[in-house]
Amino acid sequence: MGTVIALAVVLTLIGLGTLFWRDADVLGLPPVAAGVGALVLGVAAGAAWVLRRRRRWERDGERRPVGNVVQRAKALPRLLRERKAYGLPTTTLATWAFGVLYLVSPVDLLPELLPLIGVTDDAGVAVWLLTSVSTVAGQFINWERSGRRPLPSDEGRREP
DSSP states (O other), rough: OOHHHHHHHHHHHHHHHHHHHOOBTTBBBOHHHHHHHHHHHHHHHHHHHHHHHHHHHHHHHOOOOOOOOOHHHHHHHHHHTHHHHHHHHHHHHHHHHHHHHHHHSSSSSOOTTTTTHHHHHHHHHHHHHHHHHHHHHHHHHHHHTTTTOOOGGGGGGGOO
């Protein structure tokens, strides 16, 4: 699901960048039309992500995240200590680590030399990483408050 929110951020940034800084046509469209189109697609992708997330919480019985940003940040060390009891997959930790490495690495898919577009890949990864970590930390707080019962979606799943 992280790719949908990253796509939403990238499209929104491209749309805004096109509206503010582009003078020439984009794929045969005037810059205003291309910018508004990308902006609308970005906002629509973000809205679709929110709706799919809510449906998944309701359908799968997944616990909704709770807590504010400070509570979630404070819960992150506890989450990492109790990851096995909570059922946090190793693949999730590896994906987070890859995201952090990508952000601090000097090698990029889109170099920063390209105006605006060069930072969108980093922005997309940063938004995905913060959203993912925040959501899982909020679910962990909910799990702690509910008496540390296994999550319904984790039944039958084992760590590799």
